[in-house]
Amino acid sequence: MDGSGYAGPDPPTAPLSVPALNDDPSPNVLPSPVWYVLARVWGSLSATNDACKLHRRLYTIYARSANVVVSRRPQLLFAALRVNQIWGEIMPQDIPGLHATLEKVEQFGIVQEDASKISERLELAVVDVASRQAAGDLGVKDAVNGFLKRLKTALHQELCDSEKKALKAQYNSLLDKGMTTDGIQAVAAVVSKIVAAINPAYLVSSIVVYASIWLLKLGLNHWCSLPNNAAAE
Amino acid sequence: MEILHLYLRPTSASKTFEITDDPRWRSYDQITVDIDQASPLSRPLKSLIQQLHDRGSERLMRVPDQTQIAAAIGETLFSNVIGGSKEISKSFDAYHDQCISQHRQIRLALHLPDSLYYLPWELLRDPRDPPGNFFALNGSIIRYDVTIPEKDFEPAEVPFKLWFIFSNPWNRPFTGDAEILPPPHEDIIFDQIMPATFERFQETIRKFSYLTSKSQVRPLAFAFFGHGDVDDHKIGQLVFVKKGDRKGITRPWISDARPSYAINDTIVACPHLRLAFLCACESAWAGTTIAFENTIAGNLLRGSASLGYVIGAQTPIDRFAADILLERILTRLPTTPLDLAISDARAAVRGMNYSEPGQQYSGLDWWVPVLYARAAGFDLVARADIQSALQPPPHVPHRAVLGMDATSGEPVSPTATISDVMRRLTALVAPK
Numbered sequence: 001m002d003g004s005g006y007a008g009p010d011p012p013t014a015p016l017s018v019p020a021l022n023d024d025p026s027p028n029v030l031p032s033p034v035w036y037v038l039a040r041v042w043g044s045l046s047a048t049n050d051a052c053k054l055h056r057r058l059y060t061i062y063a064r065s066a067n068v069v070v071s072r073r074p075q076l077l078f079a080a081l082r083v084n085q086i087w088g089e090i091m092p093q094d095i096p097g098l099h100a101t102l103e104k105v106e107q108f109g110i111v112q113e114d115a116s117k118i119s120e121r122l123e124l125a126v127v128d129v130a131s132r133q134a135a136g137d138l139g140v141k142d143a144v145n146g147f148l149k150r151l152k153t154a155l156h157q158e159l160c161d162s163e164k165k166a167l168k169a170q171y172n173s174l175l176d177k178g179m180t181t182d183g184i185q186a187v188a189a190v191v192s193k194i195v196a197a198i199n200p201a202y203l204v205s206s207i208v209v210y211a212s213i214w215l216l217k218l219g220l221n222h223w224c225s226l227p228n229n230a231a232a233e
Numbered sequence: 234m235e236i237l238h239l240y241l242r243p244t245s246a247s248k249t250f251e252i253t254d255d256p257r258w259r260s261y262d263q264i265t266v267d268i269d270q271a272s273p274l275s276r277p278l279k280s281l282i283q284q285l286h287d288r289g290s291e292r293l294m295r296v297p298d299q300t301q302i303a304a305a306i307g308e309t310l311f312s313n314v315i316g317g318s319k320e321i322s323k324s325f326d327a328y329h330d331q332c333i334s335q336h337r338q339i340r341l342a343l344h345l346p347d348s349l350y351y352l353p354w355e356l357l358r359d360p361r362d363p364p365g366n367f368f369a370l371n372g373s374i375i376r377y378d379v380t381i382p383e384k385d386f387e388p389a390e391v392p393f394k395l396w397f398i399f400s401n402p403w404n405r406p407f408t409g410d411a412e413i414l415p416p417p418h419e420d421i422i423f424d425q426i427m428p429a430t431f432e433r434f435q436e437t438i439r440k441f442s443y444l445t446s447k448s449q450v451r452p453l454a455f456a457f458f459g460h461g462d463v464d465d466h467k468i469g470q471l472v473f474v475k476k477g478d479r480k481g482i483t484r485p486w487i488s489d490a491r492p493s494y495a496i497n498d499t500i501v502a503c504p505h506l507r508l509a510f511l512c513a514c515e516s517a518w519a520g521t522t523i524a525f526e527n528t529i530a531g532n533l534l535r536g537s538a539s540l541g542y543v544i545g546a547q548t549p550i551d552r553f554a555a556d557i558l559l560e561r562i563l564t565r566l567p568t569t570p571l572d573l574a575i576s577d578a579r580a581a582v583r584g585m586n587y588s589e590p591g592q593q594y595s596g597l598d599w600w601v602p603v604l605y606a607r608a609a610g611f612d613l614v615a616r617a618d619i620q621s622a623l624q625p626p627p628h629v630p631h632r633a634v635l636g637m638d639a640t641s642g643e644p645v646s647p648t649a650t651i652s653d654v655m656r657r658l659t660a661l662v663a664p665k
Contacts, residue, residue, distance in 0.1 A: 104291050107276070108284050117294060125290035206290045 095192060101205040102181055105213070111179060115217035122210035123148065129202050147202060151211065153228060154194045159215075160224035167220045179216050187212035235337070237328045239314070239321065240344040242379060250346070252314065254324045264317035266349065272305040273360075281306050285353065286548050296583060296596050300365055303600065307356035307367060314357075329359075332372075339372035340572060342606070344379050350519035353547065355579075355600040369600065370579050373572035376605050378525070378534055386507060386541050386608045388615040391420040391567055393453040396438060400429035400459030402474045403485035407460065407552045416563035420614065422450075429459070431473040431491045435499045442503035453613070454508040454566075455500070456559060461513025461529065461546065462490055469493040469528040471513055493532035500537050507541040507613060508571070509533050510562070512555040517545025517603045534605050541608035542571055546601050553591060554582045554598035570611035575604055 105111055110121065123144060130143040161168045167175065171190070177183030191211045196203045215223060241250045244263065253261035268279040281302050284293060293299040315325050332339050343354055354376065355369040368374050377383065399413055415423035426437045441450050460472035470493065474486035500506060509530075511517070517530035525531035530545035544562070546555070561578035562571075569577065583599040585592055 101291075107280060108291055110291060120294060121290045124292070128289055210290060 095203060095205050095208060097205040098185075098188070098208065101209045102184060105209060106181070111213065115214055118210055118214045118217055122207065122214055125204070125206035125210055126202065129204055129207065133201060147199060150198050151194065154198060155191065155211070155215070156224070156226075156228045158190065158194055159220065160228075162228070165225045167224050171220070175220060179213070183216060184209065184212050187215055191215070234328060234331065236340040236342050236375070237325065238342045238344065238377075240379070241314070241346060241349065243346045243348060247348075250349070252318050252321055254321060260320065262318035262320055264314055264321075266310075266313045266352070268352075270309070272309045274301070274305045276305075278306060278309050282353065285356075288549055292594070293597060294594065295587075299597050303353075303356045303367070304358060304364060306353060307358035308360040310352065310354065310357050311359060338573065338576070339368050340375070341368055341372070342375040342377055344377040346379050347519070347525050348521075350376075350525055351521055351547075353600060355547075355603060367600075370576055370583065373576050374604070375572050375611075376603060377607075378531075378605060381535060381607050383609045384538075384541070384607050385610065388610070388612045389453050389505075389507065391614045392422050393420065393567075393614055394422045394424065394441075394450055395454045395456060395563065396441075396452045397423060397425045397455075398429045398434060398457045398459065398473075399425060400457070400471075400473050402460070402472060402488035403477065404487045405460055405472065416560060418564055418567055420567035421563060428486060429474050430486075431475075431489060431495070434473065438499050438506070439502050442505060451505050452503060453505060454510065455503075455506060456510040456512065456563075457516075458512040458555065458559065460488070460490075461511065461516040463515050463518060463523060463528075464490070464492075467523040467527055469516060469518070469523075469530075469532070471496055471511070471516070471529060493527060493529045494536070496529060497532045497536040500533050500540060504539045506537075506539065507608070509540060509543045510559065511543070511545040512550070512559050514546055514549040517543070517547050517605065519547075530603070530605055534607060541606065542611075542613075543605045544575065544602055545605070547603045548601055550601045551592075551595045551598045553589075554585065554595040554601070557582050557585060557595075558602055567614055568616065571613055572604060572606075572611045575602060578602070 110118070113121075126144045126147055127140060130140045130147070133143065159167060159171055159174075174183070174186050174190070177186055188208045192203060192208045195208060195211070237254065238256065239252060239254055240256065240258070241252050241264075243250055248265050248267045250264055250266060251261045252264050253259075255261075268282065269277050272278045272281055274281065284291070285299070285302055285306065287293070293302060315321050329339060331337075341357065345354075355374050356367060357369070357374060358367045395416075397413070399411075401408060401411075413425055415421070426433055438452060438455065441452055457471055462470045462472060464470055470490040473489045473491055475489035477485045477487035500509065511529055513529070515528075517528055519525045519528055519531060526535050528545070530543045533540055534543050558575075558578045558581075561581045562574045565574035565577050579599040579602070583596050585596040587593050587596055
């Protein structure tokens with residue numbers, strides 16, 4: 001039986017996928033645990049080409065096996081790898097299930113849906129992740145609304161020139177490919193970085209894909225012409 | 234013929250089945266059911282079913298969108314099974330015409346082998362029907378297990394007893410505080426098993442089955458409303474509650490999942506129990522990797538000789554949809570055959586207001602409930618009052634009602650007063 005209103009699978013009792021990383025790591029007020037420091041060092045190393053390749057290779061191997069062995073993997077390794085996504089510039093194609101989600105989205109005709117429906121799907125995808133987290137003082141609904149607002153605000157800040165009220169020049173290439181698989185992947189590269197920075201637990205393919213399609217449906221230049229607080233609605 | 238029975242059995246080829254409408258199998262045809270084939274929407278049937286089942290962010294979101302997919306699945310199944318055999322096609326057309334001429338609903342009983350349980354037969358529809366028509370909505374679809382022989386049960390007396398369990402564990406809640414309201418029908422004696430622990434369920438159902446013969450107490454129907462799971466061992470479970478750790482002055486009831494065979498151990502001990510209603514996710518799910526007898530519905534049906542009907546959910550089911558289904562079916566049950574009561578309930582779910590908070594996707598679950606039957610008939614209780622009210626008394630010639638005096642056989646004068654007519658009518662229906 002579903003939770004009220006949520007028509008997904010039963011609320012899971014499985015451990016959280018990223019237990020230690022549900023909060024924004026950027027305001028690093030508390031002393032960082034050792035694994036966190038190590039992960040950051042690893043992340044900075046991967047700025048060099050060789051380290052980057054090695055890192056991507058390792059992550060790909062990990063991601064392929066994650067579905068079956070995640071519960072047996074040491075939590076430290078998993079957390080370090082996810083943090084490394086933030087600092088080590090993981091490309092969106094490395095997000096587990098991205099291609100499968102893109103395929104499904106095309107196969108089911110979801111790409112043709114309007115922006116409001118895509119927005120609803122984005123919310124469903126966020127609910128799916130949020131329902132697997134420890135809610136703490138807030139319910140799932142609050143966590144979902146909070147995350148979506150932060151995501152839209154952060155995307156607006158990243159993509160839009162607030163003075164010109166248009167897409168930043170360096171992102172103009174995102175407009176070239178339109179609503180194609182390549183176009184969605186190009187936007188997804190930006191979206192995935194933002195999602196990882198806000199809360200890596202939400203870095204799942206469905207959230208990244210729907211946020212990207214939603215942006216493309218709204219029209220990036222049109223969205224950038226809106227003030228930030230309106231764009232986050 | 235009130236219900237058209239179709240019997241299917243597997244052959245040595247995985248996608249080929251034999252089909253007949255003759256219970257003795259004197260003649261039969263071969264058909265192919267292949268989910269890799271293209272559907273009317275130019276997508277493989279498998280992909281449509283996958284999208285129908287999806288409850289994540291790729292799910293179908295509105296009933297009109299779902300109707301298109303559901304119709305394509307239903308029509309493909311129809312063309313495979315009914316259209317796939319000339320004989321069956323002819324039988325169906327004859328049955329269809331008979332139903333139309335007699336103003337009856339189309340009721341199909343499918344006797345299925347295990348390998349076909351996972352298909353959504355509740356979406357079956359005739360491509361010639363107007364869009365939105367599904368047999369399960371406007372008539373009925375009944376599933377029989379081929380391994381179980383049909384059995385005749387005497388309809389029970391009214392009022393009958395319904396034992397109800399509402400299991401809402403603190404650690405897996407599907408609703409907040411809620412008042413349980415008995416179904417609004419005087420023929421149902423409704424009682425709730427509280428607390429919703431497995432032990433209390435065992436004790437109550439067993440005790441009242443053996444110690445008394447009173448129909449007011451002895452359970453005829455049992456309904457479970459709560460979580461259902463299929464665990465890692467591919468065994469269906471119902472989630473009861475058990476005492477958790479004491480917090481302060483409160484002790485929450487936490488989840489306590491019990492496997493299908495444990496539930497069946499109690500159900501087999503109730504020879505008078507006819508109906509089990511499982512408002513729980515996947516309680517009747519029979520995928521290709523889970524054996525039917527490991528599901529709750531399958532275990533109850535195969536494991537008990539006296540249970541006539543099991544209603545379960547073939548996928549997860551929305552909490553509000555399950556609520557409406559249960560209420561509608563129970564309300565209709567004393568006056569309507571079970572399969573048609575389910576159809577009424579499906580229509581009620583499909584028509585749910587999606588603007589209501591939390592009910593956004595509830596209406597999409599009209600096809601999820603599935604009726605598995607052992608019983609040959611579908612009157613759970615005796616409905617003599619309904620039948621006699623609809624039929625004229627046997628000693629009265631029909632024409633009498635249409636303007637002839639029943640006793641003399643003379644025409645009633647067109648100038649007769651109302652009291653004259655009333656007197657004659659009273660004489661007609663009075664016992665002689």
